[in-house]
Amino acid sequence: MQKTDLLDKLQNIVGKERVSASAAELYCYSFDASQVRGMPEFVIRPTTTAQVSDVVRLAWEKGISVTARGAGTGLAGGSVPVEGGLVLDMSSMDRVIEMDFDNLQVVVEPGIVQEKLNLVLEPYGFFFPPDPGSSAMCTLGGLIANNGSGMRSVKYGTTRNYVLGLEVVLADGTVINTGSKTMKSVAGYSLTDLFVGSEGTLGIITKAILKVRALPKERSVLLASFENPELAGKAVVKVLSSGIVPSACEILDSNIIDAINTYDPKVGLPRAGAILMFEMDGTENAVNEGIAMIADACSSLATDIRTAANKKEREEIWAARRLVGAAVSRLDPMRTRVYVGEDIGVPIKEIPRMLHKVREISEEFDLPIMTYGHIGDGNLHTGMCIDVLDDRDWEKLNKAADKIHRTAISIGGTVTAEHGVGGARAEYLEMELGKALDVMILIKKALDPRGILNPGKMGV
Amino acid sequence: MTGYDMRSILKCVRCGTCRSVCPVFDVVGWESASSRGRMLVAHGISQGLEVDESVLNSINMCTTCGICEQLCPSGAAPPKVIENIRHQLVLQGKMTQAQKDISSRANELGNTLGETGERMAWLGESGADVREKADYVYFAGCLGSYRYPELTRRTFDILKKFGVTVLKDEVCCGSPLLRTGSDPLALVSRNLEQIKATGAHTVITGCAGCYTTLKNDYPDDLKVIHVSEFLADRLAEMDLKKLDLKVSYHDPCHLGRCNGVFDAPRDIITSICDLKEMKNIRERSRCCGAGGGVLKGYPELSLELSKKRAGDIPEGVDYLVTSCPLCRTNLKRGSPEVEVLDIIDLLEMAMEQKP
Numbered sequence: 001m002q003k004t005d006l007l008d009k010l011q012n013i014v015g016k017e018r019v020s021a022s023a024a025e026l027y028c029y030s031f032d033a034s035q036v037r038g039m040p041e042f043v044i045r046p047t048t049t050a051q052v053s054d055v056v057r058l059a060w061e062k063g064i065s066v067t068a069r070g071a072g073t074g075l076a077g078g079s080v081p082v083e084g085g086l087v088l089d090m091s092s093m094d095r096v097i098e099m100d101f102d103n104l105q106v107v108v109e110p111g112i113v114q115e116k117l118n119l120v121l122e123p124y125g126f127f128f129p130p131d132p133g134s135s136a137m138c139t140l141g142g143l144i145a146n147n148g149s150g151m152r153s154v155k156y157g158t159t160r161n162y163v164l165g166l167e168v169v170l171a172d173g174t175v176i177n178t179g180s181k182t183m184k185s186v187a188g189y190s191l192t193d194l195f196v197g198s199e200g201t202l203g204i205i206t207k208a209i210l211k212v213r214a215l216p217k218e219r220s221v222l223l224a225s226f227e228n229p230e231l232a233g234k235a236v237v238k239v240l241s242s243g244i245v246p247s248a249c250e251i252l253d254s255n256i257i258d259a260i261n262t263y264d265p266k267v268g269l270p271r272a273g274a275i276l277m278f279e280m281d282g283t284e285n286a287v288n289e290g291i292a293m294i295a296d297a298c299s300s301l302a303t304d305i306r307t308a309a310n311k312k313e314r315e316e317i318w319a320a321r322r323l324v325g326a327a328v329s330r331l332d333p334m335r336t337r338v339y340v341g342e343d344i345g346v347p348i349k350e351i352p353r354m355l356h357k358v359r360e361i362s363e364e365f366d367l368p369i370m371t372y373g374h375i376g377d378g379n380l381h382t383g384m385c386i387d388v389l390d391d392r393d394w395e396k397l398n399k400a401a402d403k404i405h406r407t408a409i410s411i412g413g414t415v416t417a418e419h420g421v422g423g424a425r426a427e428y429l430e431m432e433l434g435k436a437l438d439v440m441i442l443i444k445k446a447l448d449p450r451g452i453l454n455p456g457k458m459g460v
Numbered sequence: 461m462t463g464y465d466m467r468s469i470l471k472c473v474r475c476g477t478c479r480s481v482c483p484v485f486d487v488v489g490w491e492s493a494s495s496r497g498r499m500l501v502a503h504g505i506s507q508g509l510e511v512d513e514s515v516l517n518s519i520n521m522c523t524t525c526g527i528c529e530q531l532c533p534s535g536a537a538p539p540k541v542i543e544n545i546r547h548q549l550v551l552q553g554k555m556t557q558a559q560k561d562i563s564s565r566a567n568e569l570g571n572t573l574g575e576t577g578e579r580m581a582w583l584g585e586s587g588a589d590v591r592e593k594a595d596y597v598y599f600a601g602c603l604g605s606y607r608y609p610e611l612t613r614r615t616f617d618i619l620k621k622f623g624v625t626v627l628k629d630e631v632c633c634g635s636p637l638l639r640t641g642s643d644p645l646a647l648v649s650r651n652l653e654q655i656k657a658t659g660a661h662t663v664i665t666g667c668a669g670c671y672t673t674l675k676n677d678y679p680d681d682l683k684v685i686h687v688s689e690f691l692a693d694r695l696a697e698m699d700l701k702k703l704d705l706k707v708s709y710h711d712p713c714h715l716g717r718c719n720g721v722f723d724a725p726r727d728i729i730t731s732i733c734d735l736k737e738m739k740n741i742r743e744r745s746r747c748c749g750a751g752g753g754v755l756k757g758y759p760e761l762s763l764e765l766s767k768k769r770a771g772d773i774p775e776g777v778d779y780l781v782t783s784c785p786l787c788r789t790n791l792k793r794g795s796p797e798v799e800v801l802d803i804i805d806l807l808e809m810a811m812e813q814k815p
Contacts, residue, residue: 020490022514026506028491045489073476092489113480137476218551263533326475329534337473337534373567388470 001062002138003041007014010044010086013054018045018092028085029069031037034339036077036423036458042065047092049167049206051406056204057173059086059452067454068200070111070139071147076341076422078199080147082456088204090141096120097207103181106212110141110205120443122421126212129156132418133322140204147197147419149319154240155247155281156213156378158418160196167207168195181209192444199420200454202447216281219247220291222312225272229253229359229371232274232301233352236375239278239297240348244290248279255331256324256372256383263322270304275418276375278322279314328370328383335385340424341401344408345379345417358382364398367393379417406431419456429459464542466506466743471536472499478528483747484521488564492518495528495538502545511554519545519763520556522685523745523754524639525713541778542752546641546696555641556613557767559567563642567619570631570647571602572756579630582609586617586624594625596690597660599651599674601667602632602677608802615666615687615804617633618811622694625666627654635669638677640753655682664690666804668712669751686715688783688803692724695731701811703732707806708777708798710769711745723801732810738780739772746772748782750790768796770809773798779805 003021010019020026020043041064046052059066065085072079080089094111101124114135118127131149132138134168142148144166165179179192182336195203226232232251239249249459252260252275259268269275277299280290294303320327329337343378345353355371358380364371373381382404386393405415405428414422415428430437433442437459444451444460478495485494492501492514501518505511512810524539532538534767540770549555550563566572570579578585582605597617604612631651634644654664665671666687675684709729715721722742729735740746749755749765773780773795780795782788785802791800 020514022492023493023510023515024497024501024504024518025490027509028500028518031474031478031500043491070478071476072474073479098693115480116516120670134476137480138553315541323477323533326473326477327535329471329473333535334467336470339473389466 004063007042008056009058010042013058014044014051015089018047019043019223020296024088029089032072032074032079032152034075034077034080034424038080038082039084040081042423043087043089044165045089045092049169052088052169052204053173053175053431055086055088055097057170058168059230060172060450063138063450063452065455066204067410068141068145068204070142071137072111072272073134073138074142074420074422075342076147076416076420076424078420078457079142079455080423082423083211085452090428091139099124100181101126101212104212105181105209107207107209108140109146109207110172111139113139114138121212122215123217128162128210128212130159130162133325137257137320140208140210144196144205144208145199147418148261149374149418151248151250151318151374152376153345153379153418154249155245160193162211163192163196163208164211164329165209166192166205167194168203168205168398168460170203175206175379179209182405186392190386200421201451201460209247215260217280218284219279219314220287221308221317222278222291222294223270223299223308224278224302225270225308226274226276226302228273229355230352232276233355233375235276235298235301236351237349238301239294241378242293242297243301244293244297246278246290246294247281247332249374250277250321251275251372251375251380252277252321253371255368256328259328259331260320260324261328267316267320270306272303279315281295286342286417302394313446324372325381328385332385335382336386336388336398338388340380340384340397341404342383343379343416343419344382344404344413345377346413348378350411350413351375351380353411354380354413355407358404360401361403361407367396367400369400377417378413382422423457425456465541468537468541468544469499469506471534472496472538473534474500475533477531481527481531483525483527483765483768484523484761486768487761490519493521494715495522499536499538501660502541505545511549516549516554516556519549519743520559520730520757521638521754522752522764523713523747523749524752526718527713527744527747530743532716543639543641547787550641555755558753559640562636562640562756563752566632566634566637566647571606572632572636573602575606577606579605581627582612583588583616583617583626586613586620591623593659594623595657595660596622596624596662596664598624598626598628598656599633599663599670601628601665601692601785601811603651603789605630606774607789608785611802614808616634618691619664619687624671625658625660627651627658629654631773633670633673635673635676636753638673639751642788644677645654645781652678664781666802667786668770669786671721672714675719681726686721686724687784689721690721691807692727693726699812701812703733703810705778706736706776707733707779707781708738708773709737710738710748710780710782710787711742712747712787713747713784714782715752716748717743725781728803728807732813736774736777737762738774748787749794750786755786755790762790763793768791769793770798779806
């Protein structure tokens with residue numbers, strides 16, 4: 001099909017102003033925050049499900065690939081069109097369609113930003129719990145497609161736990177609805193669960209029914225300092241195995257502590273080999289009791305234990321923590337954070353072992369590797385900053401990332417706990433999933449036999 | 461491209477924090493209109509991306525408001541990258557008509573407005589007894605001289621009582637050229653020579669663009685203060701009465717966020733009437749939409765940005781006050797319901813004895 005014909009058809013569907021093939025736009029949409037690259041032929045910004053359906057049907061008929069994109073904040077190339085074709089920028093579909101608080105749910109379009117949804121919900125006393133570091137910019141569609149989570153997943157779980165139903169455009173343009181507004185349903189296969197975390201390879205999400213929760217009455221933050229990350233890891237195991245369920249449990253190593261203090265000096269974290277940040281939420285009594293129990297569990301391992309004095313201090317700590325993944329770049333003007341090997345997950349009991357392995361890998365490749373993340377659910381983020389103009393640094397970085405991935409799998413972990421597979425980690429799926437990957441490929445073929453939906457991702 | 465520039469571009473980790481606050485992206489909606497997008501386009505240019513109209517628009521739609529730099533976790537400085545890329549492209553002859561007009565007018569006429577009249581005409585009779593030498597010199601700016609001559613004369617009349625002088629042959633400070641990639645050296649030299657001739661240790665200006673340029677782009681030994689800073693320190697000497705007014709205040713980006721002048725205008729306001737803050741203030745203030753050559757180059761976009769900013773004005777205020785004539789000009793376009801005043805207009809209302 002001639003490019004001009006395709007442009008005409010796309011413009012007829014979404015309007016002239018909502019299709020671009022300009023040099024600037026194509027270049028911008030060839031990136032996300034990962035190292036994966038792919039240049040689209042057209043970028044389309046639909047505003048309705050019908051438009052998405054028509055565009056996908058056209059792509060199906062012509063055999064053109066379609067890659068959905070939210071805010072492009074992904075760390076694995078999930079929204080990068082590695083085989084060209086069309087990018088559907090869903091960020092214009094950003095309405096809250098329905099707020100049904102009696103049923104503890106809302107219906108949203110996929111382009112709404114996580115934080116904006118929570119700003120809408122807050123006056124009503126509700127919130128959507130999955131809380132990624134990118135909450136100020138990532139869209140719900142991206143969060144659902146990657147089954148993202150974040151700092152509060154140790155208590156509240158991942159996005160999957162909040163998706164009751166979806167409207168999805170299938171590869172041939174057919175629109176289906178999965179799930180329902182009921183809190184439970186076992187009517188058929190859980191297609192909702194199939195699409196959550198499918199990274200746009202099986203269908204394009206155009207609407208979501210989401211569970212929301214009542215805002216907790218109280219929150220409190222406890223910071224525990226340790227001589228090294230391994231001791232902090234042991235404290236986490238101790239806290240969680242004693243039956244406490246914190247609403248967040250984060251680890252920061254010494255470099256990350258420096259990065260946070262550099263990004264926002266007001267936070268003023270204590271200097272330590274590692275800090276655990278615990279948050280308790282709930283009623284006042286439950287919060288106070290939980291904080292006391294955490295302090296008790298950490299006391300034999302920690303060198304210092306303190307609590308945030310007030311809401312302002314607590315919010316400053318969390319705001320800085322959310323952005324620390326990028327803020328590590330501030331530690332050295334010659335170095336920039338590169339997101340590779342950054343999202344492993346391991347069984348909780350293996351956390352100290354994995355932390356030790358990361359330190360060994362750091363020494364082996366002579367590359368500083370910072371560790372932080374949602375240690376309460378075994379999700380460790382490793383942060384590597386390199387001189388991006390130095391090819392040797394890149395080589396070391398990629399080798400270290402590869403070893404981190406393989407080590408995580410070898411101790412029963414995963415290469416990605418919340419950021420997604422995309423194009424960045426697809427090569428590890430066979431190793432991690434074995435024959436289960438064959439089933440994924442069968443599902444992909446059944447739902448997208450022409451292979452037009454986000455090709456080149458997830459190993460399918 | 462210099463090594464420094466590449467490092468500045470590559471400091472961006474594409475996390476998208478800026479995308480959530482970039483006022484231009486908020487209006488336009490395409491990635492290339494976001495701060496992150498512009499950093500990518502700058503990267504593309506450095507790697508040989510063909511500079512067509514879309515690339516020029518991406519690079520030139522930035523107001524250089526700096527909220528991206530303020531919030532960037534990785535320490536990138538997009539406005540500096542953008543100004544540098546604009547400069548590199550101008551050197552290659554790749555620029556918009558607006559950029560060409562700004563440069564040629566400033567260099568030929570000494571102002572960016574296309575005005576051919578006598579710049580210092582605003583002085584009128586106030587120019588009769590101007591001191592040759594003084595510790596302080598008032599820099600009126602292009603907008604002050606040609607668009608708000610009365611306000612400028614009245615401002616100088618107040619300043620004159622404190623021994624302030626004015627340049628005899630002031631020309632554009634060079635801000636519009638610097639922001640849009642052109643070379644301001646001839647203008648800078650001409651102003652600097654005159655400033656030195658007055659013997660002044662401090663330049664006073666009422667314009668945020670002039671302020672940041674004189675302060676950050678002129679030689680280091682020049683001390684620069686905003687007229688609000690100068691007068692906030694002298695309120696006790698000004699015989700002011702209380703006004704039964706409630707006003708709000710818009711922080712000009714190049715005065716507030718970029719240079720930290722937040723308190724002086726507020727000190728003046730709160731000393732004479734009630735201040736009810738806008739929705740986004742100080743470091744988080746939203747751009748009026750005029751800076752960086754956007755008002756000249758993209759007037760419709762600039763108007764939409766101004767309307768968005770006007771949406772931050774709280775209910776029930778009598779005026780919106782600001783301390784930059786460019787912000788004032790654009791906010792007037794976007795805020796037809798609330799009158800926009802300069803901080804000196806408000807101050808004058810409270811002066812028992814008018815200058």
